[in-house]
Amino acid sequence: xxxxxxxxxTGGTGSIGSSICEYFNDNGCKEIFSTTTNLNKVxxxxxxINFKEFDLDNIQNLNLEEIFDTDVDYLVLNAGLNRDNIFLxxxxxxxxxxxxxxxxxxxHLLKHFTKKxxxxxxxxxxxxxxxxxxxxxxxxVNYSASKAAISGVVxxxxxxxxxxxxxxxxxxxxxxxxxMTDKLNEDQKNTILERIxxxxxxxxSDIAKAVGFLCSENANYITGQTLHINGGLALI
Amino acid sequence: MSDIEERVKKIVVEHLGVEEAKIQSESKxxxxxxxxSLDTVELVMAFEEEFGCEIPDDAAxxxxxxxxxxxxxxANSN
Numbered sequence: 001x002x003x004x005x006x007x008x009x010t011g012g013t014g015s016i017g018s019s020i021c022e023y024f025n026d027n028g029c030k031e032i033f034s035t036t037t038n039l040n041k042v043x044x045x046x047x048x049i050n051f052k053e054f055d056l057d058n059i060q061n062l063n064l065e066e067i068f069d070t071d072v073d074y075l076v077l078n079a080g081l082n083r084d085n086i087f088l089x090x091x092x093x094x095x096x097x098x099x100x101x102x103x104x105x106x107x108h109l110l111k112h113f114t115k116k117x118x119x120x121x122x123x124x125x126x127x128x129x130x131x132x133x134x135x136x137x138x139x140x141v142n143y144s145a146s147k148a149a150i151s152g153v154v155x156x157x158x159x160x161x162x163x164x165x166x167x168x169x170x171x172x173x174x175x176x177x178x179x180m181t182d183k184l185n186e187d188q189k190n191t192i193l194e195r196i197x198x199x200x201x202x203x204x205s206d207i208a209k210a211v212g213f214l215c216s217e218n219a220n221y222i223t224g225q226t227l228h229i230n231g232g233l234a235l236i
Numbered sequence: 237m238s239d240i241e242e243r244v245k246k247i248v249v250e251h252l253g254v255e256e257a258k259i260q261s262e263s264k265x266x267x268x269x270x271x272x273s274l275d276t277v278e279l280v281m282a283f284e285e286e287f288g289c290e291i292p293d294d295a296a297x298x299x300x301x302x303x304x305x306x307x308x309x310x311a312n313s314n
Contacts (some may be wrong), residue, residue: 115281118278119278119281160274161274163272164274
């Protein structure tokens, strides 16, 4: 499906990121690049991924031309982190960190790669957003703000780049079995499960397949959209 | 016509698909030669490649006419 194509997925050692890499690899993607804050996190079965080690929080000080001396056909902006707290206890540091990594780092990566996509007259950009961007979530004012901002980026960038056969879309996962939801305790998990009509957490591969769809030829005429993948938790 | 002028003209003709005769010194890429805003970005990328130089964004924004491009590249190319 992705023969002869090149992919960059940020955050390829996380649950969703590694699942996306695997899906593209299984479907013939030629070259897969990813980023991680620490190469020690790379698993044995991820040898097929060309990992670059750097902190997205520091991306404005890096020379991306040197790090990524290549173009890519698919850019999946997946890396993200959370620093949850009720707003009244949230530090400016935690606010800035989340906005910087989840939103601002995309500015730099997009600047670098969209130029090449314009030249190539082809590109598929997919953001990994979140259901909380659309519903809100107590304790995640910073995280939901960073994800909601992506929705504006997706729409405006889609309009700017569509004449060059570049599509820009996002997926908005609900609660997925991942390193982010592993941190929740049993009580929290049960409360969430009660709210999900499908009565189960999503699997990272549910997200990977949707990202794959948005990059595939089946989605050639889809741009500026968000796919909500949440087991019915929120119907938007 | 200078060598630089010739090379710039060739890029503009190739990229925008306009007739060479239509390109005047004062021709504006967007208003007169049918470029859209992304075309101007692509033209600048093509200039950078042809002339082996880097054109920063603030300088690129000032390249509006054919003459702007020729004079910038005359002053800044290797």
